[in-house]
Amino acid sequence: MQTVQESIYDHPVYYDLIFGSDWAAETKFLTAAFAKHVQGKTKRLLEPACGTGRLLYRMIKAGYACSGLDLNPKAIEFCNKRLKRHGIKPTAFVADMCNFQIDKPCDAGFNTINSFRHLSSEQLAVKHLKAMAQAIRPGGIYALGFHLTPLVGPTTDEESWTARRGHLQVNTQMWPRDKDPKARVERFNIRFDIYRPTGSMRIDDCLVLRSYTYKQFDSLVKKVPEWTIEAAYDFSYDIQEPIEIDESTEDVVYILKRQK
Numbered sequence: 001m002q003t004v005q006e007s008i009y010d011h012p013v014y015y016d017l018i019f020g021s022d023w024a025a026e027t028k029f030l031t032a033a034f035a036k037h038v039q040g041k042t043k044r045l046l047e048p049a050c051g052t053g054r055l056l057y058r059m060i061k062a063g064y065a066c067s068g069l070d071l072n073p074k075a076i077e078f079c080n081k082r083l084k085r086h087g088i089k090p091t092a093f094v095a096d097m098c099n100f101q102i103d104k105p106c107d108a109g110f111n112t113i114n115s116f117r118h119l120s121s122e123q124l125a126v127k128h129l130k131a132m133a134q135a136i137r138p139g140g141i142y143a144l145g146f147h148l149t150p151l152v153g154p155t156t157d158e159e160s161w162t163a164r165r166g167h168l169q170v171n172t173q174m175w176p177r178d179k180d181p182k183a184r185v186e187r188f189n190i191r192f193d194i195y196r197p198t199g200s201m202r203i204d205d206c207l208v209l210r211s212y213t214y215k216q217f218d219s220l221v222k223k224v225p226e227w228t229i230e231a232a233y234d235f236s237y238d239i240q241e242p243i244e245i246d247e248s249t250e251d252v253v254y255i256l257k258r259q260k
C-alpha cells in the first residue's frame with residue numbers, strides 16, 4: 001500500500017468521515033448544555049478549531065448562528081464548501097485560536113475532542129482562554145471537551161475503528177508513541193488506511209498533545225478570571241449526569257462560565 005507521512009488535518013474528506021459519526025450525541029448535548037448553563041438566550045455560537053465543521057454545520061442546521069475558525073485552510077475550505085452546498089452562508093475562517101477577533105460577542109463557544117490540547121504551552125492556553133473571553137459575552141459558556149491524564153487507574157490509549165461512505169472505507173488506528181509527563185507532552189501515532197474501488201493508500205501522522213491533570217487544568221483556569229468552572233460532564237454526553245472530577249477522571253467536557 002502506498003504510504004504518505006502527512007497531517008490528517010490536510011485530508012478533510014477522510015477526517016470528516018472518521019470523526020464524523022458522533023455528531024448527533026455531541027450536538028444534542030451541546031444544545032442541552034446551552035439551555036441549562038447559559039444565562040439568557042443562546043443564539044450566536046463560536047467553534048474555535050472547528051476543523052471540517054462537522055459540528056458547526058449541524059449547529060447551524062439546528063437553528064444557531066454559528067461561526068468557526070481553524071488554523072488549517074484545507075479544513076476551512078471543506079467546511080465552507082459544505083455550508084455553501086446546503087445554501088448556508090460560509091462562516092468559517094482561517095485563524096489561530098490564540099489570536100483572533102470577531103465582530104460581535106457570542107453567547108457560547110464549544111471545542112471538542114482534544115483540539116485544545118494542540119496548544120503546546122501554558123502561555124498559549126492562557127492566550128486562548130483570554131481570546132475566548134473576548135469572544136463570549138458575560139453569562140455565556142465555553143464547552144471544552146478533552147482527555148485529562150488520570151492520576152490513578154488505567155488510561156485509554158489505543159483505539160481503532162472503521163467508517164464507510166459509499167465506496168469509501170477508512171480504517172483508523174491511534175496508539176501512543178511516547179509520553180513525557182514532566183514536559184507535559186504526549187505523542188500519538190495515528191494511521192488512516194483508505195480503501196476505494198480505484199486503490200488504497202495509508203496516511204501516517206503523529207499528533208502532539210499537551211497533557212493536563214485536573215489540577216493543572218484548575219490552575220490554568222484560575223489564571224484567566226473571566227472564566228470559572230461551572231460544571232463537568234463525561235463523553236457519555238448526558239446532560240442529566242454532571243460528573244464530580246476526581247483523580248481517576250479521564251474524558252471530560254468542562255462547562256466554563258464567562259464571568260462579568
Ligand SMILES: C[S@@+](CC[C@H](N)C(=O)[O-])C[C@H]1O[C@@H](n2cnc3c(N)ncnc32)[C@H](O)[C@@H]1O
Binds near residue numbers: 051052069
Ligand atoms: C481534532 S481536530 C477537531 C476539529 C473539530 N473541532 C471537530 O470536532 O471535528 C483539531 C483541529 O484543531 C486545529 N488546530 C490546531 N491548532 C490550532 C490553533 N492554534 N488554532 C486553530 N485551530 C487549530 C487543527 O487544524 C484541527 O482542525
